[in-house]
Amino acid sequence: MGIVGRMRVVFLFLMASGFVSNLMADPRTTKAGFQCNSTEAVSSVLLAQNFVPAMANLSTLVNEDGFGTSVVGEAPNAVFGLAQCFKDLSSIDCQLCFSEIRSILPKCYPDTGGRIFFDGCFGRYENFSFFDQGVDSVQLKNCSSSKNSSQPGIFKEALERVIESVSLEAQKNQGFAVASHSVSNLTVHALAQCWESLDKKTCNSCLQASASSIMSCYPGVDGRSLNAGCYMRYSNEVFWNLSRHTGLSAGRKALYIILGLAVGGFLILAGIGLWKKGHLRQSFGKSLKDIYGSGLSSALAHSQLNFRYQELRQATNNFDSSNKLGQGSYGSVYKGILLDGREVAVKRLFLNTRQWIDQFFNEVHLINQVRHKNLVKLLGYSVDGQESLLVYDYYPNKSLDHFIFDENQAQILDWKKRIDIIQGVAEGLSYLHEESEIRIIHRDIKASNILLDDKLKPKITDFGLARSFAEDQTHLSTGIAGTLICFNFLSEVHARE
Incomplete structure (x- = not known):
């Protein structure tokens, strides 16, 4: 393993152990206020159809500029959306903060609107234009x-x-x-x-x-x-990002930079020294085993699924936007063509928080141990580059939401095809719940997480929020996860038939 790879492993170990959390910026996702409207949409189906692209538009704008507004649809079911990251957040922290908006704001569905304040960003949607409002009747x-x-x-x-x-x-x-x-x-x-x-x-x-x-x-x-x-x-305490705002004196800025470099350099050099002595390798494996269970560390250590980061970067043309297939809370998915001609889907994950480590390892650990015709197949992963990547089979028809939220594509799905998709998803879930050796609750079944192959057969993907449970358990209690509005496939079917 080269020096970059070793430094990355050291970084992952230190992050998992909590040693470097104070050296990183903070997306400030503490919820400061959240309120949904008291009125429901005239049509929950139309609201869903407008909400999804509105949030996708906001995601693109916020990722680029830290702010955005979006308008999709017509009254009374239009969606006017606004999102703003605070100016002291870095670009990656802004993306992470906005991902929390996308996770929680849909809980207002099917209400006509809602707003959420985090300590690092703000998001709101309504069925009317509110972009020029400074103060309204809702003062939190x-x-x-x-x-x-x-x-x-x-x-x-x-x-x-x-x-x-x-x-x-x-x-x-x-x-x-x-x-x-x-x-x-x-x-x-x-x-x-x-x-x-x-x-x-x-x-x-x-x-x-x-x-x-x-x-x-x-x-x-x-x-x-x-x-x-x-x-x-x-x-009474400083709570903003010291490295981004302009109010620090030059002396204090220099002090923070020097301290950060000194502490970070010391940790990296110490980690490399330990690696050379063989101690870090043992500590890294032990830490993962303690945190994630014995199966994960051995799965990574002995896996034949490793891809080189440079190979996947080249396959996606340096993650060119023209190859982007979609985006979720934890990262983006790109189409790639490997050197042997195989078409693949490459999931590019954000690396900034402990949540990322949980999501990445959880997905590798779980999906690598299940095999079913209605589940996506994990082809490999890469952890030796600037980002960590997951590699899957590529499906040209993309995901189900591209069909049910597009009037032209929706015509392709007649009643029989829809029933087949529903049945296939049910069979995949039944396998995860009852038949798999490791029983799994997916926790984020939605249209964008159902891929369709060339014959429109469904494949369940995105296991980042999944949880496994023991064979003798009949119930599993977890925190609320996933997206409420994406369960409207059946409602949309009913509306069209």
Whole structure:
């Protein structure tokens, strides 16, 4: 294994052990506020058909610019969507934060709209245009801290000054600012963010409303004001991304860079030294065994499924957008052509959090041990490059959602074909639940996770959220996962027949 591969293994080990989490940025996916409308859509089927492409459009825009608006469909079932990452988030953290929006916001379905505030991003959809709204009838507040300041008088003075400062700076700085203010030995920090769809006047009005609202969280040491067009937070601790905002002095910036490089370099060099002595290899295997079970580490160690990263990069033409087949919460899928002419689907995964490690190893571990005509076949994986990749058989008809949400393609699926697809999916799930040696609950069955081969036979894919359970178990309790709106295939069938 080359030096890059060894460093990657060291990095994975350190990340899995939690040693480097503080050296990385934070997508800040703590949920600050979430509310769904109280009215349901006129047509839940049309809402679903419009919601999916609206979220896909937002995903592309947010990945490119950190902000986007999208309009799909016509009233009263149109979907107007908006998403905004806060300016201090890196591109990859923005993508991770938005993936949480895509995971939770569909829980509002079939309501006409909903909004969700994370501490790093915001998402909303409605059946009307709200892009120019600064304040509306829904004003959320989150005074999350149960701890009050031990110096209430000094704290209030510092809080008032920092809120005034961050509001003024945001108006001058394209709707975003962070600020800190100290009184005596006490410092309060604040962040303000307007959505990019607002003009300067509306942004100012929203910030004024937030400034007034957030003061009611005093004397709590942490508070948030959540309006239709902006977000504001204060805390007695720094909570934004230090490496991205411009308020740090040059000296403090240099200090953070030097500390990061020194600590990171020390960990990598120490890890390589341990690798050479043979200790890290044992620790890495043991750590994975402890965390994921004995089967996973041996599956990776003895697998013949390894692909070289460079080979897959070349096969996808450097992951060119023209080869992109789709995108999910954890990564994108590209069509690739290997050197021997085989067509494959390459799933490119984001590497930034512990959740990623769980998802990647879970998918490799589970799908590599099941075989059924209605399940996709894992051809291999790569962990030696800039991203980690999974390789599957390629299916030219892509996924089921391309048919049921496209009027022209939907005509191809007559009643018999639809019944065959439903039956095939049911057979695949029955195998996972009852017949497989490792019994599996998929937890994310939806149209985009059902691929269709050249004969329109279904293949279940995407096992990142799946969970296995013991043979003697009859019930399995898990957290809520997956996407609610993608279960409308049967409703859509009924509507068309």
